[in-house]
Amino acid sequence: MSDIKSRILSVGTFVPDKVLTNKEIEGFLDTSDEWITARTGIKERRIVDKEHPMSAADMGVKASYAAMERAGVTADDIDGIIVATFTPDNFFPSTACRVQSDLKCNNAFAFDMSAACAGFAYALTVANNMVVSGQARTMLVVGSEVISKTLDWSDRGTCILFGDGAGVVVLQAEKNRNPVRGILSSYLFSDGTLGDLLKLPAWGDERFLRMKGNEVFKHAVRFMTDASLRAITKAGLDVNDIDLIVPHQANIRIISALAEQLSVPMDKVAVNLEKYGNTSSASIPLAFEEAWLDGRVKDGSKVLFVGVGGGFSVGSMVCVM
Ligand SMILES: CC(C)(COP(=O)(O)OP(=O)(O)OC[C@H]1O[C@@H](n2cnc3c(N)ncnc32)[C@H](O)[C@@H]1OP(=O)(O)O)[C@@H](O)C(=O)NCCC(=O)NCCS
Numbered sequence: 001m002s003d004i005k006s007r008i009l010s011v012g013t014f015v016p017d018k019v020l021t022n023k024e025i026e027g028f029l030d031t032s033d034e035w036i037t038a039r040t041g042i043k044e045r046r047i048v049d050k051e052h053p054m055s056a057a058d059m060g061v062k063a064s065y066a067a068m069e070r071a072g073v074t075a076d077d078i079d080g081i082i083v084a085t086f087t088p089d090n091f092f093p094s095t096a097c098r099v100q101s102d103l104k105c106n107n108a109f110a111f112d113m114s115a116a117c118a119g120f121a122y123a124l125t126v127a128n129n130m131v132v133s134g135q136a137r138t139m140l141v142v143g144s145e146v147i148s149k150t151l152d153w154s155d156r157g158t159c160i161l162f163g164d165g166a167g168v169v170v171l172q173a174e175k176n177r178n179p180v181r182g183i184l185s186s187y188l189f190s191d192g193t194l195g196d197l198l199k200l201p202a203w204g205d206e207r208f209l210r211m212k213g214n215e216v217f218k219h220a221v222r223f224m225t226d227a228s229l230r231a232i233t234k235a236g237l238d239v240n241d242i243d244l245i246v247p248h249q250a251n252i253r254i255i256s257a258l259a260e261q262l263s264v265p266m267d268k269v270a271v272n273l274e275k276y277g278n279t280s281s282a283s284i285p286l287a288f289e290e291a292w293l294d295g296r297v298k299d300g301s302k303v304l305f306v307g308v309g310g311g312f313s314v315g316s317m318v319c320v321m
Pocket residue numbers: 030031032035036039040117156157158160161211212213214215216217220250251254278308309310
């Protein structure tokens with residue numbers, strides 16, 4: 001067993017200025033603020049403005065600056081950068097390489113990961129393993145998405161759900177200490193047989209995000225509950241030991257069902273999807289930052305991250321702050 005743990009030093013985020021409210025969507029789609037709010041919990045989302053386009057790398061860079069400043073680390077300190085995204089700037093070079101070059105992290109390796117809305121949990125797991133194994137001391141874990149570009153804005157079953165944004169955590173190696181601090185456990189799972197339920201084709205004329213909402217909903221609750229329990233058990237803890245759950249922000253009904261399955265009160269769950277919608281790999285750091293700034297994350301807090309998305313891909317992690 002390594003005597004190194006990786007610790008989350010900070011989180012930083014960025015969202016575009018442009019707000020798209022449910023009321024505005026009513027103006028061009030057969031839907032209503034009431035329907036969207038009741039079925040999803042979402043009231044508004046941030047969208048990259050066509051007049052001032054931004055890419056996943058642009059937003060990832062801005063969120064990284066915020067996270068690095070809070071952590072008190074410089075560009076030279078960063079050994080590795082992982083960007084989780086399903087809306088990369090290019091097939092290659094990777095979005096992570098653009099982030100590396102813009103931040104001038106000249107000592108860092110950089111690569112992208114694709115696990116859709118579970119991307120942040122996957123990237124954090126890989127970064128944790130790299131830090132614990134000694135491959136890197138300090139890493140940026142970035143989730144950044146420009147989902148608005150991938151949506152069919154005439155499909156009311158999908159376009160109302162998503163938003164754009166980025167979130168980053170700084171992860172750093174620390175000698176194991178007492179009391180223990182850092183990432184305690186992680187769990188990853190994939191089920192490729194369900195791939196057609198939620199997909200964004202890379203080729204062809206129909207390059208829009210498509211989804212079978214109802215079925216995705218049921219699997220999301222099942223997978224998130226199972227992944228949460230596995231990470232908690234792996235950490236040697238009980239559900240009641242967890243101070244805060246930061247789930248992927250897809251739908252308030254999915255999150256409430258998760259809390260119910262785990263018998264956890266909603267005041268122990270970070271939720272901010274009413275403002276941002278589903279920002280995929282950016283949603284966990286966006287909710288985590290808000291909870292941290294609100295004083296809900298303190299030294300010693302035990303936090304569970306859990307994400308689920310297309311693939312299907314599922315990831316969870318328990319850490320002590
Ligand atoms: C998409 C979602 C909100 C739809 O809610 P739902 O309660 O499952 O609704 P259904 O798809 O069964 O549709 C019910 C009705 O509402 C209609 N409807 C769908 N979207 C609508 C909208 N934006 N406004 C108004 N009506 C809408 C449907 O056409 C359907 O009408 P019908 O009964 O006349 O056919 C919900 O399934 C969901 O959130 N799924 C998970 C999606 C998700 O989180 N994906 C990402 C996972 S990482």
